[in-house]
Amino acid sequence: xxxxxxxxxxxxxxxxxxxxxxxxxxxxxxxxxxxxxxxxxxxxxxxxxxxxxxxxxxxxxxxxxxxxxxxxxxxxxxxxxxxxxxxxxxxxxxxxxxxxxxxxxxxxxxxxxxxxxxxxxxxxxxxxxxxxxxxxxxxxxxxxxxxxxxxxxxxxxxxxxxxxxxxxxxxxxxxxxxxxxxxxxxxxxxxxxxxxxxxxxxxxxxxxxxxxxxxxxxxxxxxxxxxxxxxxxxxxx
Numbered sequence: 001x002x003x004x005x006x007x008x009x010x011x012x013x014x015x016x017x018x019x020x021x022x023x024x025x026x027x028x029x030x031x032x033x034x035x036x037x038x039x040x041x042x043x044x045x046x047x048x049x050x051x052x053x054x055x056x057x058x059x060x061x062x063x064x065x066x067x068x069x070x071x072x073x074x075x076x077x078x079x080x081x082x083x084x085x086x087x088x089x090x091x092x093x094x095x096x097x098x099x100x101x102x103x104x105x106x107x108x109x110x111x112x113x114x115x116x117x118x119x120x121x122x123x124x125x126x127x128x129x130x131x132x133x134x135x136x137x138x139x140x141x142x143x144x145x146x147x148x149x150x151x152x153x154x155x156x157x158x159x160x161x162x163x164x165x166x167x168x169x170x171x172x173x174x175x176x177x178x179x180x181x182x183x184x185x186x187x188x189x190x191x192x193x194x195x196x197x198x199x200x201x202x203x204x205x206x207x208x209x210x211x212x213x214x215x216x217x218x219x220x221x222x223x224x225x226x227x228x229x230x231x232x233x234x235x236x237x
Contacts, residue, residue, distance in 0.1 A: 039178035050086040104131040114188040140189035148184035156197020175208040203233040
């Protein structure tokens with residue numbers, strides 16, 4: 001069901017954009033972002049659609065947010081925050097560093113904060129940045145951080161999922177790959193090391209199988225590959 005649902009969702013949004021029905025497309029996207037869980041690859045595609053919509057709307061009716069507009073959006077509901085972050089993806093964020101710095105130290109979704117950090121990585125921001133999450137303050141320099149999908153921990157975990165679960169259960173592996181990417185994004189500004197890849201992969205595989213109610217498949221997987229529960233991450237970084 002999950003695959004068919006998300007495939008249909010993305011096709012509907014793309015069709016609405018093609019038909020220039022931007023308001024309807026945006027409404028579908030924002031409704032989906034209210035859901036408790038979205039596979040990260042789908043979430044990233046929806047973000048790209050938001051950026052496309054934003055760019056198309058600029059051609060029809062140029063829009064430029066003032067800093068106070070962005071501040072209001074970034075402190076609003078999550079849909080507004082996401083719209084602001086999406087808008088900033090097409091801007092030179094060096095012009096908006098102060099509101100973004102404030103955003104990263106305020107109480108907001110860690111996943112949305114990871115999208116802000118990703119913007120800073122993409123645009124090679126070289127100044128020192130602070131982010132607060134779960135009672136911890138992180139200090140980092142975006143230009144020194146690799147995108148999550150290029151980190152050693154991600155690549156090591158990806159290879160394990162590909163060489164084990166994907167061979168026997170491709171549909172479950174797709175869920176595990178999505179969970180892996182999400183966990184690596186949520187870890188920003190930290191990243192998983194290569195030696196952590198095994199425990200990270202097993203955590204994603206277990207969560208993927210359990211989400212499908214396939215406890216028996218998880219037990220079979222553990223036996224087949226000699227996995228011990230102590231080698232599994234219970235939580236993200």
